[in-house]
Amino acid sequence: MNAAAPARRVAAEVLAAVRDDDAYANLLLPARIRQAHLSPADAALATELTYGTLRMQGRYDSIIELVAQRSAAAIDPVVLDVLRLGVHQLVATRIPPHAAVGDTVSLAPKRATGFANGVLRAISRIDPAEWDARIAEGRSGDDLLAAETSHPVWVIDALRAGLAADGRVDELDDLLAADNIPPAVSLVALPGLVEWDEVGERGSISPLAVRAPGGDPSGVPAVHDGRARVQDEGSQLAALALSRARPIVAGERWLDLCAGPGGKAALLGAEANLGGATLLANELIPVRAKLVRTAVRVLSPRPEVVVGDATRFASSDPGTFDRILLDAPCTGLGALRRRPEARWRKSPHDLDDLVPLQARLLDAAIAALAPGGLLAYVTCSPHPAETRDVVAAALARHPSLRALDTRAVVADIATADLGPGVGPALQLWPHRHGTDAMFIQLLTVDFLGDAAPKVAP
Known part of the structure; x- marks a missing residue:
């Protein structure tokens, strides 16, 4: 067996789980790598094959369709996974074509090895740049952009709208390109438990990165024992915007409404402990609540983690929390670099359920917020429908609600220039x-008005 075969097999298994079980590659792949006892080199190859194939799936399907002369949807899903893996190796890596074809075809069902071999060998005979030219034939506008950058057209529309709302309408090409570059892994040094310089080289924009x-x-000692965690610097800034917008007063009560899987809860809990505040972390799904408990286990005292519908806090704890984080369920279009399968898994119809849910959760958070308290509305998405529009609608429903200049708050926290933007949100x-x-977006309730606020349907 070729030395790289286990890496290809792990990649194929993860692709199948993403397709059949809605698994998240970033959660499943590390576990599969450990289970397979891959060497560091094979682990790196499995990672490249998995993420690269998922990320550029749209482009690869266009190439496969040209050669196979049938739509990708008409190809057996298992065989299609094999073909995508092979195409990625042929057009985006330096793996020799004979290895990319032979070792990948061996993953196909026996009944389809001839078909897979023929398609991949045909693809291997043509230079990658020539494939780009062939993909472009007959396409224009967003259809061409979608094929070239491997983003669904509706995602391109959403990202363009988000850029326009932030005054960056001419940066679409740069954003689409950035989505297809594997992100550097960043860690957060939990305050009070470890200093960043004890862990490694400083990050780029978060003071704790x-x-x-x-x-x-996990080989980093501080990560192994939980004092540091893998966390994107944007997520770090989202939590720090809430915890560092103003000095903490001992005795404050904080609430993380949708806490799973627990990264922001761990950071908020560490910040709360330093300031003498207490954090309550809520999660709807028990399995995700378990992840939150794991994330905060290193803290002392540990935040309480509860399970239940977050909207209940509107009636069970009205006006009692000094700071609330609402990291709302969303399309995840902001994390396409690290969760590339999201671009294929989501559809614009998801907004039909997500936007009303975001509004209800935001109403509940507003109701649970103490007068003068701080509320951070956060999404890992730039789509205006689930960001600025949700906030604007909440401001219209709640006369006592006010949007704070979040860009200015985070500018005082960040270690690099944020650049220009539009409006009070960041x-x-x-x-x-x-x-x-x-x-x-940081929000506050200035006073309790006489008029009852409207509630999102």
């Missing part, structure tokens, strides 16, 4: 800030 060394981050961008495209 550390650049992860190559290889498995929108981070992969191509500008090197982070996920996090949207952050």
Whole structure:
């Protein structure tokens, strides 16, 4: 068996799980690598094959369709995974064509090895640049952009709208390109538990960020024992915007409404402990709540983690929390670098359910917020429908609600210039800030007005 065969097999298994079980590659792949006992070199290859194939799936399908003379949807899904893996090796890596074809075809079902071999060998005979030219034939506008950058057209529309809302309408090409570049792994040094310079080299924009060394981050002692965690710098800034917008007063009560999987809860919990505040972390899904408990286990005292519908806090704890984080469920279009399957898994119809849910959760958070308290509305998406529009609608429903200048708050926290933006919200961008495209809006309730606020349907 070729030495790289286990890496290809792990990649194929992860692709199948993403397709059949809606698995998340970034969660499943590390576990499969450990289970397969891959060497560092094979682990790196499995990672490249998995993420590269998922990321450029649209482009690769266009190439496959040209050669196979049938739509990708008409090809057996298992065989299609094999073909995509092979195409990635042929057009985007330096793997010799004979290895890319032979070792990949061996993963196909026996009944389809001839078909897979024929398609991949045909692709291997043509230069990658020539494939780009062939893909472009007969396409124009967003259809061409979608094929070239491997983004669905609706995602391109959403990203363009998000850029326009932030005054960056001419940066679409840069954003699409950044989505297709594997992100550097960043760590957060949990305050009070470890200093960033004890972990490694400083990150680029968050004051707590550390650049992860190559290889498995769990090999870093502080990560192994939980004092540092893998966390995107944009997520770090989202939590710090809430915790550092003003000095903490001992005795404050904080709430993380949608805490799973627990990265922001761990950081908020560490910040709360330093300031004498307490954090309550809520999660709807028990399995995700378990992840939150794991994430905060290193803290002392540990935040309480509860399971349940977050909207209940509107009636169970009205006006009682001094700071609330609402990291709302969203399309995840801001994390396409690290979760490339999201671009194929989501559709514009998801907004039909997500936007009303975001509004209900935001109403519940507003109701649970103490007068004068701080509320951070956060999404890992730049889509205006689930960011600025949700906030604007909430401001219209709640006369006592006020949007704070979040860009100014985070500018005082960040270690690098944020650049210009539009309005009081902060929108981070992969191509500008090197982070996920996090949207952050700080809100406060100035007073309790006489008129009852409207509630989102």
